[in-house]
Amino acid sequence: MKFKFSIIFSFFLYITYGQINVKGKVVSKSNQPLEGAAVFFNSTTIATITDENGEYQLTVPEGKYKLVASYLGFKTVEREVDINENTSLDRLNFTLEEEDSLLNEVVIGAKKKTKSKKPKYEDFLVFKEAFLGRTNYAEKCKIDNQKALKYYFDPATNTFSVEAKEPIIIINRDLGYKITYNLEKFQIKDRIISYFGYSQYEELEGSKRKKKKWKKNRKKAYHGSLRHFLKTFITANTKEEGFDINIMHRVRNEKHPSDSELAFSKKIFEFQDKRSVPINFNKVIVKPESKLDSAILIHQRQLKHPKIIDKLIKRNVSYSDISYRVEGKVYLKFDGFLKVTYNNEPEEFNYKRDIKRRLGVQKSNFLLFDSPQEILPIGQIADQNNRLVEGYWSYELFANALPLNYKPPKE
Template structure:
C-alpha cells in the first residue's frame, strides 16, 4: 500500500512571542473555542470573553481555530510581523451528507467494514496501532464509489484519538481521506495533549516516542539538513524505475483470458510449459507471467551524501534529486507485522527498515523541523507507508528530551 501523508504546517525556530487574540460569533465573544498551532502540543481555549493567549517560539506557523458546528479557521502567520491581537469571526458549518453516506451509516455492516478499512489505512497495523483508539467513531461517514473503487471518509467533528503507546490525546480535524487503487491520502490538522500517567507509563512513553522518531521521515529530513544522515544511521541510495518488459501488457492479458474462457478443457496452471503447443498453452504462459511486477527498480548510485540532495537558494532549503531515493535505516529492523502483512509472501527474517521516496515535483522546500512545505510533493513507499498515524509525534517533540 502506498500513501500520501501530510500535515498543513509551517515552522521556523528562535525566541518567543506572546500571541493574543479574540474570537467572535455574530459579533459576540465566543468562549471554549479551541485554538492551537497545527500538529503541536501548543494550544488553549478561549475564555468567557472569547480571548486566547499563547506563548510561541518565534517563527512561521499555522494557527487553527476549531469549534464543533463551526468552520475551521486556518491562519498562517509570522511572529516577526505580529504587532497586535488577532481577531477572528466564526461561521457556522454546513454539512451536506448525501444519501449514500447517510445510508452507509444506517447499514451497520457496511459502516463497520468501512471503519475497519479506515482504521487500518489511517491509524495503521503496527504494534503502536494496537494501543490506539478512536474515541468518537460515530462522527465518521463513508462513501464507496464502486465504479471507480474509491473509498472516502468525512468527519462531522474532529476525531479524538487516544494513543496509549506514545502517551497522547490527539484531536484530528480530518479534511480529506480517500483510498483509490493502492493509494491512501489523508489530510488534516492535529492538536496533541500529553496523557497523564505514573512513572512507569511516562518511562514507557518516552521510550516509545524515541522509537517512533528514530528512522522516521522527520528524523531523516532533519538529518540531511544537518548533513548528518550517515552518522544518524541512514543510508541513501538512488534508483530508477523502469517498466518490466517481461510482463505481458493489459491487451495481451485480456486476449489470454478471453481465449481460456472459450475452452472446455480443465485448466492446470501448475503445469510446466516449456514450449506452447497450442493457443491454450500460450494463454496459460501469458497469464502465469501476470504475476511478474509491472516495474523493476535499478539501483545506480549507492551511499550518496546529504549534500548531494540538499540545495540552498534564496534563504530556503530545497530537497532535489534525480529519479527516486531508497532510504535504509540501519539501527532498527522491520516489525513482525510488516513482514507478515502480505500473507502470500514467503516467510523471512526481519530486514533493516527501508523506504522509498518517489518525487512528484522537481524540487521541494524542506523546513528545519523536518517537514516539507508541500507534503504532496512526494510519495512514500514500503516501511514509511506502514508506519502510519499511530507513529505520529507533534512537531515540537525533541528526541533529546525523551532520551
C-alpha cells in the same frame, strides 16, 4: 497487499528561541464571541480555548506556523502566520462560518456519496488501520468517539471515504498523548490512502514510571522516521544517523508480457470459456504445442513477472548529492525516487504482512512529484502534497506521529 500512502498534512513550523505572546479573538459571522473555541498551532502541543469573550492568548517561540481555530458546528479556519517581534500580535482574529446541517449531503461531482452498506464496525476497522496503522503503537491507540465517523463508498470511482461530525479524540497510550484531530478529508482510492486535517496534541497525565516509558517510546518513534531522515539534511549527517540512500527509477519489466500478448491470451481464454473447456493454468509447458499452451505461458509470465520493476541508478549517495542550500534554506532535488534504509532499528513483526521477504532493517521509498522541494528546519517537506512514501514509512502512520514541537533528547 502493498499500499502507497500520500499523507496530505499541511503546516509550517520554523522554530527559534524567542518566546512571544499571541492574542486574538474568535467570533461567528454575526460577530458573536465563541466561548470554548479551540485555538492551536497545527500538529503541536501549543493550544488553548477561548474565554467568554471569545478571546485567547498563547505563548510560542518565534517562527512560521499554521494557527487553527475550531469550534463544534462551525468550519475550521487556519491562518499562516510568521510570528516575530514585528508581528501585530494582538489582532490574530478568526471569523468562523457555520457548517451545513446535514453531513451526508456532501456531493462528489454531480452525484451524492453512497453511504457505506458494510457493517459499521468493519468500516471502522478499515479506517482505523488506514489512518492509525498497524504498528505496535497503533495497537494501543484508541479512538474515543468512533460514533462520530460517517463512512461512504462511491462505486463509480471505487472510493471509500470517511467524514467526522466532530473532532476525533485519539488516546495514544504508548506515546502519552491525547490528540484532537479535525478530519477534513480521508479517502482510499486506487490503493492510495490520503488524508488531511488539523491535530492538537495534549500530554497525558501519568506516573513517573509512565512518563519514563513515554519518553523512551517517543524517542523510538522519532528515530528512523521520515521526519528524522529529512532533519539530517538540515544537520548534514544523514549517514552518521544511520541512513543509507540509493537512487532508483521505475522501468518496464521486459519479462512481463506485452499488451498484444495479453490481448492474445485473453481472446484464447474467452474462446475456451465459451466452449466450456476447463483450463489448467498450472500446466507445466516446456514447448507450447497449441495456442492454448501459448496463452497459458503468457498468463504464467504475467503472474511471475511484475509489469514495473525498480532499477538501481546510483548506490550509497550522500545527502550533498541530492540537496543544496540557498540563503540558509535547504532544498531536496533528485530524479526517480529514493530507496532509504535505516540501519539502527529492525522492522516490526506486524510489517511482515506487507512484504514478500524476511524481516530486516527498515526500508522505505520516498518520491517527490515535483523537484526541488524545500526542507523545513523541523524536518518536513514544505509542500506536503508533493511527496509520497512507500515501504516502512507507509506502515508507520498516525499512531507513530509526534507533535512538531517534539525535540528528541540529546544522546
